[in-house]
Amino acid sequence: MSPIETEDTRAKILNAARQVFVEKGLDGARMQEIADRAGVNKALLHYYYRNKENLYQEIIRSTFSQFFQTVTNIINSTHPVEEQIRFFIEQHINFIHQNRDFLKLLGYELLRGNETFFENFEQAIKKGFQFPERFIQVILKGMEEGTIREHNPMQTIISVISMNVFFFLAFPLFSKIFPGITENETTFLEERKKAVGDLLLYGILKPSQK
Amino acid sequence: MSPIETEDTRAKILNAARQVFVEKGLDGARMQEIADRAGVNKALLHYYYRNKENLYQEIIRSTFSQFFQTVTNIINSTHPVEEQIRFFIEQHINFIHQNRDFLKLLGYELLRGNETFFENFEQAIKKGFQFPERFIQVILKGMEEGTIREHNPMQTIISVISMNVFFFLAFPLFSKIFPGITENETTFLEERKKAVGDLLLYGILKPSQK
DNA sequence: GTCTATAGCGGGATAGAC
DNA sequence: GTCTATCCCGCTATAGAC
Numbered sequence: 001m002s003p004i005e006t007e008d009t010r011a012k013i014l015n016a017a018r019q020v021f022v023e024k025g026l027d028g029a030r031m032q033e034i035a036d037r038a039g040v041n042k043a044l045l046h047y048y049y050r051n052k053e054n055l056y057q058e059i060i061r062s063t064f065s066q067f068f069q070t071v072t073n074i075i076n077s078t079h080p081v082e083e084q085i086r087f088f089i090e091q092h093i094n095f096i097h098q099n100r101d102f103l104k105l106l107g108y109e110l111l112r113g114n115e116t117f118f119e120n121f122e123q124a125i126k127k128g129f130q131f132p133e134r135f136i137q138v139i140l141k142g143m144e145e146g147t148i149r150e151h152n153p154m155q156t157i158i159s160v161i162s163m164n165v166f167f168f169l170a171f172p173l174f175s176k177i178f179p180g181i182t183e184n185e186t187t188f189l190e191e192r193k194k195a196v197g198d199l200l201l202y203g204i205l206k207p208s209q210k
Numbered sequence: 211m212s213p214i215e216t217e218d219t220r221a222k223i224l225n226a227a228r229q230v231f232v233e234k235g236l237d238g239a240r241m242q243e244i245a246d247r248a249g250v251n252k253a254l255l256h257y258y259y260r261n262k263e264n265l266y267q268e269i270i271r272s273t274f275s276q277f278f279q280t281v282t283n284i285i286n287s288t289h290p291v292e293e294q295i296r297f298f299i300e301q302h303i304n305f306i307h308q309n310r311d312f313l314k315l316l317g318y319e320l321l322r323g324n325e326t327f328f329e330n331f332e333q334a335i336k337k338g339f340q341f342p343e344r345f346i347q348v349i350l351k352g353m354e355e356g357t358i359r360e361h362n363p364m365q366t367i368i369s370v371i372s373m374n375v376f377f378f379l380a381f382p383l384f385s386k387i388f389p390g391i392t393e394n395e396t397t398f399l400e401e402r403k404k405a406v407g408d409l410l411l412y413g414i415l416k417p418s419q420k
Numbered sequence: 421g422t423c424t425a426t427a428g429c430g431g432g433a434t435a436g437a438c
Numbered sequence: 439g440t441c442t443a444t445c446c447c448g449c450t451a452t453a454g455a456c
């Protein structure tokens with residue numbers, strides 16, 4: 001077989017594995033199901049990826065390296081303080097919305113309490129990845145300029161991330177509590193972006209700035 | 211054996227089961243481990259709870275009925291608008307902090323995408339459970355009084371819940387990004403409550419109110 | 421009500437033909 | 439590189455003694 005076909009097979013397995021791991025988690029996933037969805041034999045999974053755990057780690061690796069790449073791109077663009085914050089929220093929500101896989105895998109790893117994952121995350125942040133420093137700088141700059149009220153920037157960062165991520169994580173519940181959410185997805189997403197931006201900007205800007 | 215001893219065994223099993231399900235999730239949990247931790251024989255789990263799924267549902271049921279009870283109590287106390295919001299944040303964060311089990315089980319059910327769970331949640335809210343109506347009323351009242359700026363209360367509710375819940379869910383990651391968090395737990399919790407309250411109140415109150 | 425023993429099978433992993 | 443066949447362990451669940 002040609003190397004191209006080989007790559008096809010590897011990729012087919014990875015795609016199928018991602019689907020199944022996202023839906024069922026590491027423990028709930030079945031190698032047989034991955035093989036079926038990939039349209040290949042179960043033994044091939046072991047040929048290419050040795051075992052289940054290893055295959056799972058492959059998915060985690062690729063998913064989070066893509067995530068860090070995206071965040072780096074977002075972080076590196078600079079605007080005036082207020083625009084910068086709106087821009088971050090806009091991009092962040094877009095990314096999560098378009099990468100539900102990322103969100104679920106993040107959830108599984110958090111619940112697993114996988115220390116190795118946490119340490120990798122830490123390493124990725126420390127090495128050449130300027131988040132959250134860049135975000136903190138924006139807020140500090142606003143505080144120096146006198147446009148943002150005095151507070152601990154860390155709290156704001158935690159709050160933004162939480163508002164953006166948890167909304168999607170708990171979407172099934174929120175949509176039960178507030179049925180209107182599901183009616184017009186894109187409309188609602190835009191409303192959500194505006195609401196988070198407003199809360200944040202009204203919440204950290206000094207009254208005189210509004 | 212006396213009925214009291216029977217209740218002891220049932221309770222021991224439930225406690226052990228809660229621990230294991232919280233740590234490993236439904237798929238990752240092992241009946242043998244539950245039996246070991248409860249100090250009883252594996253067959254007893256089936257004698258009392260028929261099968262694994264049923265035992266798990268028992269844990270979910272009791273955990274969430276306790277949750278709804280607590281939220282009802284919190285919601286039913288009334289204060290002036292601003293205090294009411296601070297009070298809710300205070301109580302909400304306290305509850306989550308003292309009930310990590312609840313948090314993790316919620317996470318597992320969200321990731322499982324368990325529709326039955328979502329529907330039960332919906333039912334619990336509809337039947338005699340005044341959240342989020344009570345919260346909406348507080349915000350609407352503030353808007354009528356002219357102390358709160360015009361906005362969709364739903365967005366605020368989603369934001370508060372997200373900020374409070376996700377902080378604890380992602381604590382292992384946040385503590386890697388901001389190592390200071392772990393130094394003084396109670397101090398930090400108080401700082402967090404204040405930060406969320408400030409963000410919210412500055413963010414939804416009209417400038418003239420500050 | 422609690423135990424021992426075991427059924428029964430699902431599922432990860434490997435050997436080996438092609 | 440891909441398949442078939444099979445191993446074999448681990449786990450849920452049950453039967454049955456005490």
